[in-house]
Amino acid sequence: MHPEWQKEIFYVMLKYIIYLRDNKLIKSQKYHFILTSHSPFLLSDIPKENVIFLEKGKQVYPEIETFGANIHTLLSHGFFMKDGLMGEFAKGKINEIIDFFQKVEKEQSKEKSNFDVLREAYEDKKRVFWHTQTIIGEDYLKQVVKNHLVEIEKILFKDRAKEKKIERLKAELKRLEEEDNA
Numbered sequence: 001m002h003p004e005w006q007k008e009i010f011y012v013m014l015k016y017i018i019y020l021r022d023n024k025l026i027k028s029q030k031y032h033f034i035l036t037s038h039s040p041f042l043l044s045d046i047p048k049e050n051v052i053f054l055e056k057g058k059q060v061y062p063e064i065e066t067f068g069a070n071i072h073t074l075l076s077h078g079f080f081m082k083d084g085l086m087g088e089f090a091k092g093k094i095n096e097i098i099d100f101f102q103k104v105e106k107e108q109s110k111e112k113s114n115f116d117v118l119r120e121a122y123e124d125k126k127r128v129f130w131h132t133q134t135i136i137g138e139d140y141l142k143q144v145v146k147n148h149l150v151e152i153e154k155i156l157f158k159d160r161a162k163e164k165k166i167e168r169l170k171a172e173l174k175r176l177e178e179e180d181n182a
Contacts, residue, residue: 006041014045040074093132094145100125101148104155119156 001009017033020026035042043051047067053060066074100122107113122129129149136142 003039003041006037006039007045010035010042010045040071043074044069044071090136094136094141096125097129097132097145097148100129101152104152108155115156122152122156 013033017026017031037043043066045067048065051066053062064073104115104118104122107115107118133142133145133149136145
């Protein structure tokens with residue numbers, strides 16, 4: 001069922017039960033309402049004390065408050081999604097960048113680093129890596145991946161970076177000298 005419909009139907013059901021109770025249309029004060037679902041939208045309307053969490057058929061007690069909780073929190077904790085809420089393909093593409101960054105760092109930590117193979121590999125993957133970074137939807141993760149890519153380039157191409165910095169500084173110096181002469 002569409003998430004908006006789930007929320008609406010559950011709300012209407014709860015209001016109806018409260019109406020029946022308040023108007024004494026339910027003869028007994030003791031009644032149970034049992035609902036089973038995998039929907040975090042429904043779970044966020046129910047206090048934790050009224051929820052039974054099951055994992056592999058056994059009751060478990062996660063450290064999470066359900067009532068009014070953030071849907072993403074409920075998904076990742078309430079539904080035992082230990083590997084996160086990201087698709088496997090996206091996670092694989094992002095991890096490829098992080099793994100490459102770790103290889104570069106490992107090589108950098110050696111007493112005699114040789115970046116030739118890594119430079120060549122990076123040149124082959126650079127366009128794909130940067131494209132992946134630009135299409136990441138989560139801003140924080142997007143920035144983390146960008147930082148990794150910038151750091152990879154600083155390490156692998158520090159000579160080029162130094163040359164570019166020298167060029168920028170020379171251009172700035174020339175601009176300043178021209179300002180003084182004007």
